[in-house]
Amino acid sequence: MTTASIKVGNDPQVQYLLRLGDSCLILSQRIAEWCGHGPILEEDLALSNMALDLLGQARALLTHAARLDGQGHDEDQLAFLREERQYLNPVLMELPRGDFAFTQLRNFAVATWLLALWSRLEKSGDAELAAIAGKAVKEARYHQQHAADWVVRLGDGTDESNARMKAALRTLWPYFNELFAADGVAGLGPAWAELKPDWTAQFGEVLAEAGLALPKESAYVSAGHKGVHSEHLGHMLPTMQYLQRAYPGGVW
Amino acid sequence: MTTSNEWPLWEVFVRNKAGLDHKHCGSLHAADAKMAIQLARDVYTRRQEGISIWVVPSSQIVASDPGDKGAYFDPMEDKVYRHPTFYELPDALNHM
Numbered sequence: 001m002t003t004a005s006i007k008v009g010n011d012p013q014v015q016y017l018l019r020l021g022d023s024c025l026i027l028s029q030r031i032a033e034w035c036g037h038g039p040i041l042e043e044d045l046a047l048s049n050m051a052l053d054l055l056g057q058a059r060a061l062l063t064h065a066a067r068l069d070g071q072g073h074d075e076d077q078l079a080f081l082r083e084e085r086q087y088l089n090p091v092l093m094e095l096p097r098g099d100f101a102f103t104q105l106r107n108f109a110v111a112t113w114l115l116a117l118w119s120r121l122e123k124s125g126d127a128e129l130a131a132i133a134g135k136a137v138k139e140a141r142y143h144q145q146h147a148a149d150w151v152v153r154l155g156d157g158t159d160e161s162n163a164r165m166k167a168a169l170r171t172l173w174p175y176f177n178e179l180f181a182a183d184g185v186a187g188l189g190p191a192w193a194e195l196k197p198d199w200t201a202q203f204g205e206v207l208a209e210a211g212l213a214l215p216k217e218s219a220y221v222s223a224g225h226k227g228v229h230s231e232h233l234g235h236m237l238p239t240m241q242y243l244q245r246a247y248p249g250g251v252w
Numbered sequence: 253m254t255t256s257n258e259w260p261l262w263e264v265f266v267r268n269k270a271g272l273d274h275k276h277c278g279s280l281h282a283a284d285a286k287m288a289i290q291l292a293r294d295v296y297t298r299r300q301e302g303i304s305i306w307v308v309p310s311s312q313i314v315a316s317d318p319g320d321k322g323a324y325f326d327p328m329e330d331k332v333y334r335h336p337t338f339y340e341l342p343d344a345l346n347h348m
Binding site for chain 2: 040041042043045046049142145146149153
């Protein structure tokens, strides 16, 4: 038995919400992979909490997107019944979880991005989105602080932790560009490029504190926001979608 | 016994919304005070348990010796007169 996939429409506002909502959803899944594998119990819980914060944000955003899309879908159908090309998260979010340094550096980069975004979306003309942002901005502030501390701790730690943080930075660096890539979709919130100065300043400040040099600018721009993903998303989706496809409409 | 590469232990105290005092709720491992506060937030307040956290290095807590229990606490068993239950209270103070 197969469950039919769904497609959302091309409404720019829906696309904007999906780029953000899918980012929260996919990164949440990646962070949740640490559950039971954290270096210590306390950090295991911290990471799981953050994954659940992001999942809560994704639920609110996908619910809102489904309503604007107007095809009668709900958050679960949007999260679990779309095919790969319909997910609009930047590729950064779907990269495998890597080691602890990789996870914390990515979390820090994304939390900084989300914080810049949420604080602007609090003033969005869309009341629903502004309300979601009002709640999420507090979560992002904690995520950023927690991850930033780890970046400094590891970057400025032992030879081993410093080497791992450097390796994580080398791998992740080219994927940051997509966070600010224009897509011609406007209306609900700031243009993506508008977030770059804030992000660069905060990211650079913490990396300097961690004793890590910023790599030189990369020309590469990944295209997850256009639905063109890395090989990794295709492997995540069956895990995420299995239940909803095997038991359509299943709820807790 | 702790090994040399284990992080220090911290005792965690949390004050809930309605509470006036911080109550001891458990302990955790953390590399320093800042991390201890953050992890206490993640471990002990994830279900709205609190609005304020204290952490104290466990090594800084001085405890009474369990071996002294008899000498320290048993003598109080027959001192019922130390409880203020023998006073007649005026009706107006019913709810004291």
